[in-house]
Amino acid sequence: MQIPAFKGAPQKSPFWTTESKLAYMLLFPAFAVLLLFMFYPILYVFLMAFYKTDKLGRIVSFFGFGNFHTLFSNKTFWEVTMRSVVWTVLAVASKTAAGLVIALLLNIEFTGRRIYRTLVIIPWASSVPISAMLWQWTYNSEFGLLNYTLKATGLWSNPPFWLAYPRSAFFANLYVDIWIGIPFMAMVFLAGLQSIPKDIYESAEVDGASAWVCFWQITLPMLKRVLLIATLLSALWTFNDFNVIYILTKGGPVNKTDILITFIYKYSFEFLKFGPAAAMAVITFVILLIVSLIYAWYYFRSEEL
Template sequence: MQKGKFWKTESGLAFFFLLPACVFLLLFMFYPIVYVILMSFFKVNKLGDLVSFSGLANFRFMFDRPEFWQIIVRSCVWTASAVAVKTGIGLVIALLLNVDFRGRKVARSLVIIPWASSVPISAMIWQWTYNNDFGLLNHTLRTLRIFGEPPIWLAEPRSAFFANLWVDIWCGIPFMALVFLAGLQAIPQELYEAAEVDGATPFAKFRFVTLPLLSSVLTVATLLSILWTFNDFNVIYVLTGGGPGTSTDILITYIYKYAFQYLRFGPAAAMAVITFVILLTVSILYARSYFKGGGVY
């Protein structure tokens, strides 16, 4: 090939169009990731500049703080609880929406609303709902006399955690439901008809037809949900900001506090690396278990 002819070929044209995207990824994704990893091993000033190599000092600093381990446990409980409920309710909704009934299109549209809405806006609406003085939730509880005096949802550690958890679940259910619904509609109806001929009950059809053919969709959807939920910053930041105290902080909000409130960029970077390692480990174990079990069809 003569010099200067490369960009006139089909491959050269493809590289030419991919070049801006590659530059964007390099500058705004890979460079920040590498720089954060470097920050975790350096002493960093309040402007974010690397001052001197400190080895594992930032990691030791965080490991010596009891609240750090509490936040890791809380992050795992937060993720496991939210993903389990999202998956369970999402699957039930998908099964219901897969049935032919009048108004099904309207029902599908309504299900999308929490997911289509901006998460910070949804969190702000729920913040008003949880308000002790004029919020709809406590007003309803007082009217129905379910509680003598309803809790101040966002001011008490335990109730604040569950209030945050419910909002995250509420925002995440539509995605799971729609993904599962797409998977259900891809299952051939002939398999259900054959199962009926064999005398299978509805539960048997679900157990031996639906679940095996939906397993790949379930795996991918739950893995994505784990990654997103573990890093769900918006809900907690808008509702409680991690408070009261640090009682509703998870790793991602704690990293934000250390970086942009305390200006301790070194420990914040160390926590970011720890978060990356946790999620990478979960993803690898999840993928190995999935492929080992023959989950690909």
């Protein structure tokens, strides 16, 4: 028989029981690692954005918005920021469109479908630096596979030096980033397509709806949430894609393929201007935060409708 608790006795908080104490002890090492290697560096970067620093990145004196003023008066910073936006929009739009087409094709039942699904995921599953290095060799103007193929097939007798000119170098970087990112989008969209009940399509076919009507009236509306989440993740990753650009062109020629993340690296470890670099990092954080909040607002608004 259970003895009822005395009304005047203090009740134990559910957050401080024997089980919760054990849970806190087990979580403490992971939290300490996050605090030391993630939260502390982020806080230090935010502080550096408002202070002058020496060549070793140590805080010297309070500078207010001086670092931001230095950036805003720099023409190259605005060019890099605009290029980052263009880079992200073009890459995410291309990945989304191509990924959706591939997902629709892989959702059709045909012989060898599992093999093709495995092959599609390879570019994304491979290491990004290794993929970028392979493409760097492919773009090589003297012995690269791309120029050799163009010459051998007669499609282009005198192909350009792809990574030597600003426009061609930018689109060469963009193509590699799209090539790496398409498989992720395709797999996410394919998972979303498989979650749509087939009964809906069967009912639409009975009513005489064409495949095009089914796509616009059934597939896209039911994929809306998946599309929002996938494009948000892709936008965040693409905006901060350091590996592809730095390995292929290092931001060159003459900073014409730099985006914010590579420009931050140059300011920090090549120019040793840690204050302006930290200010750029804060600006990048604010841009991505605003984009994320807009996506979140639209996502939850679409759930309410």
